[in-house]
Amino acid sequence: MKFGITQPNQCSYLPDEKEQILVLVSDNSPTRHQYDYLISMGFRRSGGQVYRPHCQTCKACEPIRLPVALFEPSKSQKRIAKRNQDLRIEISELDKPEYYDLFASYINQRHADGSMYPPSEEQYQGFVPSPWGDTLFIEFHDQQELIAVAITDNLFRSLSAMYTYFKPGEEKRSLGIFAILKQIEIAKSMNKEFLYLGYQIDNCQKMRYKQNFLPNERFFEDKWHLFAKSSV
Template structure:
């Protein structure tokens, strides 16, 4: 089956309009791939190129009637050049150890996640955290998911959940020790995933949706250059 016939077979479902989680006083509509659709890495990768994103076992894309604020973003890793702040972040964390693991369904991992949500995202949809929500949100999907542990002298300080696509990596979610603010662990994990993609010979690191009016999303265009998907075409963001 070609990638085009695969896409022809994909059935999309849509939510009813609901309050936007990012921009106040706006309504959002989300389309998502029918959960009965067989997904493999090739189809998942193709849908990512078209602006879809994974949450748990769902592939979705915003499709709002009166708003196009959610713009898919990715980093072309071969072109990426870290700025001074990012170079300092990388040097500051040279003492950290990185491990790739198959599972993060342990008390150690969940406790770090719960502390992160409770301290950093009390106003978000994932608060309050629960073990069931943790498993459904960050569990592996279609054999593509990899987990990156970041440890300081053996102590777990961050986890990056990453999906391996045909031509890139997709940064699904990162959580970290909220007491380690000086390390800028969120930035460090993105920098690590950029280098990881380079080592694998992949072209891009997908970062999900960027919203210009949402301050929480500003970090996604701080890695230069950034590509944005507009009108079904990826193009470098203008300075």
């Protein structure tokens, strides 16, 4: 496998920092086996691009995963699960047109100041599909209405949470947290060892919530470290 390093750019999470990315540049897309290895070494994907932060002066981005057999929900997480017990959950292996409609509404109303605005189907299809397939779409229904979708990669030893979006106006349900709780449950039912959550960034408020799922493991100094208690 071949890798390249991007030029320094403005960091989208920490405004005072510059980011550089280590990117897989092999001629062929990685196989499911190869990506399973790469994600265990701190890599992630966006569409077919596989990458890992490789910043020279900042180590704030730490890959984080949950050993699902050890997970214990907090009191707050239990309340969120109870609050959403009326929702119906379905899992699809196929992308559906209604997913993009919900995604576009979510980006337009909640992330108009972000890099995904304005949304487009080309952009959506650019980061959702994986070269090896095996992506799951976890649907959350309030009666007959689709109100949230969690996109998750199904790997050999793990699930990898890709992106969750929901209907604006449903903030009281804390659907982002609830989606992780459901993915933990699904990972257990599939006998997976881990649920990968992307990157934990302690100094970025919108990326800090992941550390509240305990215990968790973070990847730094080229190995995984177990955290049984939150650092906050």
